[in-house]
Amino acid sequence: MKFKNWSYNWFNPWFVGIALGCFILAAPVILVFVSVFFPQTEIWQHLYSTVLSDYIVNSLILAFGVGVLVIVIGTVLAWCIARYEFTGRKQLQWLILLPMAMPAYIIAYTYTGLLDYAGPVQTWLRETFNWQYGDYYFPDIRSLPGAIIMLSLVLYPYVYMLARTAFSEQPASLEEVSRSLGVSPSKHLFKVVLPLARPAILMGAALAMMEAFADYGTVQYFGVSTFTTGIFRTWFGLGNGIAAAQLAAMLTSFVVLLLILEYLSRRKIRYYFQGQRAQQVSRQKLTGSKVFWVQFLCVIPVFFGFILPVLQLLSWASRTYSKQLNSEFWLLLWNSFYLAAIAAITAVSLALLFAYGKRLNPIKPIQFIVGVVSLGYAVPGTVIAIGAMISLSWLDIKLNTLTENWFDLSVGLIFSGSLFALILVYSSRFLAVAMHNIDTGLARIKPNMDDAARSLGHKPLQILRTIHVPLMKTSVLSALLLVFVDVLKELPATLILRPFNFNTLAVKAFELASDERLMDAALPALAIVSVGILPVILLTMLMDKPSPHSSQIK
Structure with a gap:
C-alpha cells in the first residue's frame, strides 16, 4: 500500500457512511455463516439420515442440468442472430429475450395445467385415441427433469445476450486468416469462434446456474427436494432457525x-483485439429452405418459453377475470407496486452513494467493501432472508426489553415484522443490478467536471444531485426499472419476511397455484409478466446500439 493510503482520513464521512451501509447490507449473509459455530446436532443427524443427500444431489443436478441446457440453447440462438441475415431477424432478436419476463414459478404452474392428466394435452390424446389411464406413457412434468426444462426455458437469455455480444464483436480478420490457411467454416467455429466466446458463454451459464440454485417456487411446486425447499422446511416445519441458517450457509x-x-475456467485465458476500429464479420444472407429452418430454430424457445404459457394464462384469465378483478386484486397490485418502488428507490439511492463514494475516495478498502456487497445478487434470496429474520428478530427482542424496562411499553416487531426487513433484503439482493448501471453512467462523466464544481464551492452531495444525476438520467432510470421488476418477481424472500396480512402478486399467485387453483392464479401471474416485459424492451434497445469500437461490414 502506498504511503498516501496510510495517511488517509479514515473518519471521512464518505468512508464511514459507505462502510456502515455495506456492513448493514452484508450483515444478514455474515450472520448466516456465523450460525455454523452454533451446532444443532440433533437436527443435523435427522437431516443426514433422511433428506440431506437429496438436497445436495438434486440441487447439483438441477444447477448443472440448467447450465448445460442454457449453453446449448443460448449459444445456438446467439450464433443464428449474430452471424446470419434472414427475414424476420430484427423481430426475432428481441422476441428471443421475452422469456426473461416470465418467472420460472409461473411457467411451472402453466405447464402443469397444460400437461397434467386432466390438462388439455392428455385429455386430447385420450379422446383422440380412445385411451384410458394406464394405456399410455406420458412424462411427468412435476419432476426434476421437468424443473430443469422449466428453468432453462426462462434463463437461456443470460447466455444468449453475452454470447451474441461476443460473436458480434469478433473482428472479420479472424475469419479471413482462417480462410487463407484453408480452415473449414466448421473448424473455424470450434477452434476459433467458440474458444474466443467461451468466457462470455460460461459467465452466462454461471448466472443461470445461480438462479437455479436460488429457485424456490418451481422446485417446491414440482415436489423436488433442494436446498431452498429444505431451508423452508427446517425453518417452518422443524422450527429451527439456526439449522435453517446453516443449510443456507451450505447453499x-x-x-x-x-x-x-x-x-x-477463464483466469489463464487472455484474448486481445487491436485497439483501432475493427470491422465485424458481415452476416451471411440465407436463402431458400435455410431461412425457414433458422427461423424455426429461433422461434421454438420463444414459443415454449413465452408465447404458449401466455396464451394459456390468457385463456384461464378470460374465464376468471370477472371474479378476480375485485378490491383484493387492486390491493395486491398496489402492495406490489409501492413495495417494489420503495425498494428500487432505496437500492438505486445506495448505489448512487456507493458509486460516487468510490469516485471521491478511489482507495482499495472502499473498492473492496463495495465490491463484496455487490455480490449479493449471487446469494439466493432465501439465504439473505433467513439472515435478516434472525438478526432483526434479535434486534426487536433487545429493543422491546429496553422499552419495557425503561418505559413499561412494548413497541412490537418494528424491524422484523414490518416492511423494513423486506426493503433491507431487496436492497442487499439487487444492489448489484443498480450498481452496474450507475457505475456505467458515472464512468462517462469526466473527473474535471467534479473539479470545476468544487472550485465553484459545491459540496459533494450537491455535485451528485445537481450535476451527475441529471447527466446520467438514463442510467438511473434503467437501474430503477430493473430493480423494480426484480423485486416484483421475487418470491422466497417475500414469503419469509412479509408482514402479517400483507400479500403481493407473486405470493398470491404462488398460494393459489399451491392450492391447485391454477385458473385463479392466472390474473396475478399475467400482471407480473406484463410488467416484466419492460426491462426486456430496455435490454433490446441497449443491445441494438452499435458498439463505439467497431463497425459492421454491409
Whole structure:
C-alpha cells in the first residue's frame, strides 16, 4: 500500500457512511455463516439420515442440468442472430429475450395445467385415441427433469445476450486468416469462434446456474427436494432457525464454489483485439429452405418459453377475470407496486452513494467493501432472508426489553415484522443490478467536471444531485426499472419476511397455484409478466446500439 493510503482520513464521512451501509447490507449473509459455530446436532443427524443427500444431489443436478441446457440453447440462438441475415431477424432478436419476463414459478404452474392428466394435452390424446389411464406413457412434468426444462426455458437469455455480444464483436480478420490457411467454416467455429466466446458463454451459464440454485417456487411446486425447499422446511416445519441458517450457509458455499470454478475456467485465458476500429464479420444472407429452418430454430424457445404459457394464462384469465378483478386484486397490485418502488428507490439511492463514494475516495478498502456487497445478487434470496429474520428478530427482542424496562411499553416487531426487513433484503439482493448501471453512467462523466464544481464551492452531495444525476438520467432510470421488476418477481424472500396480512402478486399467485387453483392464479401471474416485459424492451434497445469500437461490414 502506498504511503498516501496510510495517511488517509479514515473518519471521512464518505468512508464511514459507505462502510456502515455495506456492513448493514452484508450483515444478514455474515450472520448466516456465523450460525455454523452454533451446532444443532440433533437436527443435523435427522437431516443426514433422511433428506440431506437429496438436497445436495438434486440441487447439483438441477444447477448443472440448467447450465448445460442454457449453453446449448443460448449459444445456438446467439450464433443464428449474430452471424446470419434472414427475414424476420430484427423481430426475432428481441422476441428471443421475452422469456426473461416470465418467472420460472409461473411457467411451472402453466405447464402443469397444460400437461397434467386432466390438462388439455392428455385429455386430447385420450379422446383422440380412445385411451384410458394406464394405456399410455406420458412424462411427468412435476419432476426434476421437468424443473430443469422449466428453468432453462426462462434463463437461456443470460447466455444468449453475452454470447451474441461476443460473436458480434469478433473482428472479420479472424475469419479471413482462417480462410487463407484453408480452415473449414466448421473448424473455424470450434477452434476459433467458440474458444474466443467461451468466457462470455460460461459467465452466462454461471448466472443461470445461480438462479437455479436460488429457485424456490418451481422446485417446491414440482415436489423436488433442494436446498431452498429444505431451508423452508427446517425453518417452518422443524422450527429451527439456526439449522435453517446453516443449510443456507451450505447453499451459499455451493454458489461461491460455482463462482470460483467460473473464474478458474477463464483466469489463464487472455484474448486481445487491436485497439483501432475493427470491422465485424458481415452476416451471411440465407436463402431458400435455410431461412425457414433458422427461423424455426429461433422461434421454438420463444414459443415454449413465452408465447404458449401466455396464451394459456390468457385463456384461464378470460374465464376468471370477472371474479378476480375485485378490491383484493387492486390491493395486491398496489402492495406490489409501492413495495417494489420503495425498494428500487432505496437500492438505486445506495448505489448512487456507493458509486460516487468510490469516485471521491478511489482507495482499495472502499473498492473492496463495495465490491463484496455487490455480490449479493449471487446469494439466493432465501439465504439473505433467513439472515435478516434472525438478526432483526434479535434486534426487536433487545429493543422491546429496553422499552419495557425503561418505559413499561412494548413497541412490537418494528424491524422484523414490518416492511423494513423486506426493503433491507431487496436492497442487499439487487444492489448489484443498480450498481452496474450507475457505475456505467458515472464512468462517462469526466473527473474535471467534479473539479470545476468544487472550485465553484459545491459540496459533494450537491455535485451528485445537481450535476451527475441529471447527466446520467438514463442510467438511473434503467437501474430503477430493473430493480423494480426484480423485486416484483421475487418470491422466497417475500414469503419469509412479509408482514402479517400483507400479500403481493407473486405470493398470491404462488398460494393459489399451491392450492391447485391454477385458473385463479392466472390474473396475478399475467400482471407480473406484463410488467416484466419492460426491462426486456430496455435490454433490446441497449443491445441494438452499435458498439463505439467497431463497425459492421454491409
